[in-house]
Amino acid sequence: MLSLAEENYLKAIYHLGKFGTISVSTNAIAEQMQTKASSVTDMIKKLAEKDLVIYKRYQGAKLTSAGNKIAASVVRKHRLWEVFLVEHLSFSWDEVHEVAEQLEHIKSEKLINQLDAFLEFPTHDPHGDPIPDKNGQIQKTDKVLLSQIDEAESCMCVGVKDSSSEFLKYLDKHKIALGTELKVLSKESFDESMILEVHQKPLSISKVVSNNLFVKK
Amino acid sequence: MLSLAEENYLKAIYHLGKFGTISVSTNAIAEQMQTKASSVTDMIKKLAEKDLVIYKRYQGAKLTSAGNKIAASVVRKHRLWEVFLVEHLSFSWDEVHEVAEQLEHIKSEKLINQLDAFLEFPTHDPHGDPIPDKNGQIQKTDKVLLSQIDEAESCMCVGVKDSSSEFLKYLDKHKIALGTELKVLSKESFDESMILEVHQKPLSISKVVSNNLFVKK
């Protein structure tokens, strides 16, 4: 049984390693975990000892299939709890992350399977991120950043890249939620800002925004 | 903000101290916590430092009002989660305790208040134990042990003193649940066993059972 710290390190490597093939650098993990590189070295040695990561000195760490499975299970729990908080406890999407960070470490197979059923087997969390299945598999979607959309094209908001409370509140303010239809009226090449049509009204957004909003055509 | 260990010690003292007035002995806490007396001494010193318990060397520990409030809040969370697991996630009453031991440490005011509302403000957990309110107050009921009931009297099962999985499964087997009506047909003075009428059928139970079942007349 893994400690909370071990689970968090695996999750950090999972998120940074994107597709499992790349080795993640010590410094990158340190930044993600808000800790020091020396602490990371200690931990990845321990995880390597348990065959959860592959570690070669000065070469960073990569999840093994056992490590990937555990990390995916933690992410699965995190995202299922986020759905629960939004759907049943009236949390808004900018409030759930902190609590889910705690709930993701609760250890009970039955709990998570029953929660999954109670929520009617959701496929995505409130931020549009996919929920891994029991085997850690995620169904990848064809979402793309809003900044990639051409002028005059329409699309639907399906996720956020930056899920900070600040960005989510910005979206709330402008009535942009998952499922909202967007149309790109024009793009300014100078600063890469855009004018959108949202709910029949024009809205000017900066590149920071279009680069953090996932859409589907 | 308190650590998980600190919260568990406060809860142990809360459960052992019953009405808050009595000092709880180091050994009693050690047994409850499944740890050694020396570890308890270290911890109650730390809790005394934080003004959560009153500690005098060789005299055991007693919760302060601040300590009592925190302990009651942990118990509140434990019992609310137990209700959630039984009512919404199809857990049986003998499966909830272990998971609630973990969930009781999740820190979020909003979470617990929303959970309370979602559950429609339950007053008792699946074992018949009262749920403290936001201020740590519990409404005491007039429940009594089944062993105290006289021959020919009827009563209703309202709680269990022993909430071990073994005892709960024994009750399940004999179709005794909270709300079940019981009638004492006879009492054997020799071994203090009883014959009950349950669901229109006679059932012989030992003193161990009648001493661990709370009823209301």
Added chain:
DNA sequence: ATTAATTTTTAGTCTTATCTAAATTTATGT
């Protein structure tokens, strides 16, 4: 009132997870 038994505390050690500072290895620039 002593002695013996029990309870509690102290002293010292261990593990986990963190840190700082110094040493080492790898990457980069000329």
Added chain:
DNA sequence: ACATAAATTTAGATAAGACTAAAAATTAAT
């Protein structure tokens, strides 16, 4: 190729929470 910069690891320290063994205080028994 060599010097310098950056990244990573090692060494040593610290804090929380647990343990064992020994000492001290309290309680019980004669």
